[in-house]
Amino acid sequence: MMNDFYPEIEPYNHFLIKVDNQHQIYVEECGNPNGQAVLFIHGGPGGGCSTNDRRFFNPEKYRIILFDQRGCGRSLPHGCLDNNETAFLVADIEAIREKLEIQDWHTFGGSWGSTLALVYAQTYPARVNSLVLRGIFLGRPxxxxxxxxxxxxxxxxxxxxxxxxxxxxxxxxxxxxxxxxxxxxxxxxxxxxxxxxxxxxxxxxxxxxxxxxxxxxxxxxxxxxxxxxxxxxxxxxCFLSDNQILENCHHLKDIPVTIVHGRFDIVCPFDNAWQLHQALPQSKLIASDASGHASIETNTKHHLIEATNAMLLLN
Incomplete structure (x- = not known):
């Protein structure tokens, strides 16, 4: 039986957090306030979160945190590219964690979200319990x-x-x-x-x-x-040094990592996931057959939800 989205849910909390003199980041929380904390990192850059992004996680067991990155979605000012770089986005994630008084959390990201999740985890490995990554984008030219x-x-x-x-x-x-x-x-x-x-x-x-x-x-x-x-x-x-992500994978050696990547992904070809898996020999690589890049494709959705259910067993 294939896993499908959990039922639609609404946030129990949402707010804007001011991260500098210009940018305010939209943050929302869904699911169980006392559940295991998981951060969803959207793609793009510039994509913003959707209501379906909440539905990869068991809402009875997860405290689900989503945010719109600088300048997109419900963050302000809309469309702003000033002071909008990878390092600032990583700092925003850490500011959200501190604001919510979360000691550590699971992290889930797809496409550009996988890039940002990897850079965040490499910067703050002690704050990341596990990584579920989809449609790997390594951010190289x-x-x-x-x-x-x-x-x-x-x-x-x-x-x-x-x-x-x-x-x-x-x-x-x-x-x-x-x-x-x-x-x-x-x-x-x-x-x-x-x-x-x-x-x-x-x-x-x-x-x-x-x-x-x-x-x-x-x-x-x-x-x-x-x-x-x-x-x-x-x-x-992508405001990254040459091959930055692969060269810093040693920082992730103690973090469980699951990689789900469409076998026929045309936007971010499968070799991105393969090279990441080689740099992270402890990681689990799942080739999502009959799938491209999108998280909503049947096989990919199934594997991602299977992975988020498995994350619950890590704590």
Whole structure:
């Protein structure tokens, strides 16, 4: 029997936490206030949390904490890219933990969320009880080139890629070009580019085409933050040093790690997960067959919920 989402739930607590003179981070808590603490880290960058993100965890046994990263979702100011770097996001996570007076917690992240979860755990290993990671993105230049600089993804979906390129004017096709347009004075063009960027990526996320999934993730507000944030991070090499994550895996040697990765993931190909698993020999790698990148695909959802149930046994 395949695991499916737990029933929909509403937060029992939500608030904004001021992390500097500019940014306020939206945080919510769901499930059991006395349960094991688990932090959900969303993807993107710039994706924001959804109501389904709460549903990977048993609400009777978990204290489920979700937050929207700087500038996206319900965090303020919306769309702000100033002081928006990986190190600041890691510091925000730690500020949330301290605000909630949590000693340590399980951590769950997919795609860019896996990147941020890994960097956080490498920075604060004593605060992380376990990691469940999905759709690994190691944040290296070659990983961004694969999807947005004419790499392998564009060869698998050349028709989708051409539709994205057709929106860019005058042969401007680099990530830097797209970023310049999205932060430029022509707001109408900026939005067209952002929606085209987001549509290209989201169409690649599922093994089986899913128009409802695409429509839900490419509205104006979602596209505006996700595309601009992603390009902002990509032109800055995700604010990581070269191969930073793999070279710092020794900090995770005492943390149980489960990696779930779609066998046919086109956005973040499977070798990201394989290389992470080689650097973390104690980790458990699960190839989610008949799946691409998205967490909602049947096999991936099953394995992720199985992994969060297994996390409960670690405490």
């Amino acid at each position: 070659k990983d961004t080139d694969w999807t947005f600089s004419g790499g392998g993804a564009t060869q698998i979906y050349p028709d989708y890629w051409q539709e994205y390129l057709d929106v860019l004017p005058n042969g401007k096709t680099s990530i830097q070009d797209a970023y310049n347009l999205m932060i430029g004075d022509d707001k109408e063009l900026a939005m067209r580019v952002a929606k085209a960027w987001c549509t290209w990526e989201i169409r690649c996320c599922t093994l089986i085409p899913n128009q409802d999934f695409v429509d839900a993730a490419t509205g104006d507000e979602q596209a505006w933050t996700m595309a601009r944030h992603e390009a902002h991070f990509m032109i800055n090499d």
